[in-house]
Amino acid sequence: MENIDKSKNTAIVAYITIIGSVIAIFMNQEENKSEFGSFHIRQALGLFISFFLLGYFVGYADSWTATSAFYLFYFILWIYGFTGALQGQKRVLPLVGPFFQSTFKSL
Template structure:
């Protein structure tokens, strides 16, 4: 296990607390306070929230209890996976879409 600072862990955990938490974590992880661990989880959380809103917009039009429930359950499991990784100080990409988020938000 790599040795990460507590400041990186704090910004990583804040990133998973809603989309506003992701924006706050971006500002927490600036310049002299920049942590690779924090940046990794900020990219994961921000991508997860943005994709949730984009895909959720279309799933909402399905007007199906089954489709909507499956969508929420799927994203809740991905959120738990990322949040637990941040708690355990591990850099694990979110399955299926984590690598895409790392490439898309590599400037953060």
């Protein structure tokens, strides 16, 4: 069994802004690579990239309701992933998690 405590810091840092995700990638280099850290890096990086890409288009909707729902949806996903990292669990994000895992499988 993998030692999750060693890679928990990497997983937590990945959820702290997109810059944290980039830092976590460097923290999870070859000699210290862990599947737990890689899992959460893929989840967090996918979450941040999709937030920026989709947020650009949601902003043009010029609807307070659509924008609020978008922010709430991503905040709930972020909380779900972040609490999983804090608890040492590998929980796939609902709806988008499997896509992120397959898209960023090289990380």
